[in-house]
Amino acid sequence: MIGAVLAGGRGRRFGGDKLLFRINGKPLLLYTLEKLERAEKIDEIVLVASKENAEKLEGFGYEVLIDGLMVGPMGGIYTALSLGDAFVVAGDMPLLVPEFIDFIVERFEETKKLACVPRWGNGYLEPLHAAYSSSFRGFLEERIKSGNYAINRAIRESDACYIEIEKLPENWRESFFNVNTREDLGRLSPLIF
Numbered sequence: 001m002i003g004a005v006l007a008g009g010r011g012r013r014f015g016g017d018k019l020l021f022r023i024n025g026k027p028l029l030l031y032t033l034e035k036l037e038r039a040e041k042i043d044e045i046v047l048v049a050s051k052e053n054a055e056k057l058e059g060f061g062y063e064v065l066i067d068g069l070m071v072g073p074m075g076g077i078y079t080a081l082s083l084g085d086a087f088v089v090a091g092d093m094p095l096l097v098p099e100f101i102d103f104i105v106e107r108f109e110e111t112k113k114l115a116c117v118p119r120w121g122n123g124y125l126e127p128l129h130a131a132y133s134s135s136f137r138g139f140l141e142e143r144i145k146s147g148n149y150a151i152n153r154a155i156r157e158s159d160a161c162y163i164e165i166e167k168l169p170e171n172w173r174e175s176f177f178n179v180n181t182r183e184d185l186g187r188l189s190p191l192i193f
């Protein structure tokens with residue numbers, strides 16, 4: 001199972017390249033990568049980046065796949081699946097919980113569905129913390145061709161399995177925390193140090 005980290009965003013809300021922004025001397029992306037490294041079900045990590053930021057990311061020592069679409073998460077997932085089945089996460093999720101990732105990958109392997117996606121009680125999905133089959137790529141391709149880039153809708157209209165978040169240990173929810181703005185960093189510091 002590949003661990004694919006989406007790292008092609010523009011960081012408009014943050015106002016700059018948030019993934020390279022240093023917290024306690026360490027780039028935000030490195031926190032995410034270190035957590036993902038600790039998931040036992042992940043065999044190999046790759047970064048999925050834009051052509052423009054690929055070079056800067058090569059220094060992290062992982063294969064960098066170029067997202068030639070740049071249409072948001074769907075394009076990143078589509079690109080990642082060119083290598084095989086993948087657990088896909090956003091690069092701005094520094095508090096990933098490795099046991100939770102293993103849990104999702106195990107469920108994915110057991111159910112053999114096109115995707116296994118965490119879901120909140122209100123129906124909200126967490127598509128950037130989910131496992132996808134390489135067969136899901138063909139399903140996405142049709143949508144991309146018709147300009148339909150809504151990933152949640154694609155998941156809902158596919159044969160996916162859902163992981164009910166409220167039934168899991170509460171501390172696993174930390175895994176979904178992501179940095180969008182500079183204010184979010186304030187919420188992060190007490191948790192990281």
Ligand SMILES: Nc1nc2c(ncn2[C@@H]2O[C@H](COP(=O)(O)OP(=O)(O)OP(=O)(O)O)[C@@H](O)[C@H]2O)c(=O)[nH]1
Pocket residue numbers: 006007008009010011012013014019048049050067069070071072073075076090091092179180
């Ligand atoms: N490969 C790839 N990664 C993306 C794309 N859009 C967003 N990402 C990544 O997905 C994660 C979540 O992205 P967002 O925070 O929603 O978007 P962002 O562009 O980084 O930030 P905003 O401009 O503030 O929306 C981040 O790690 C981004 O780097 C894309 O089109 N392709």
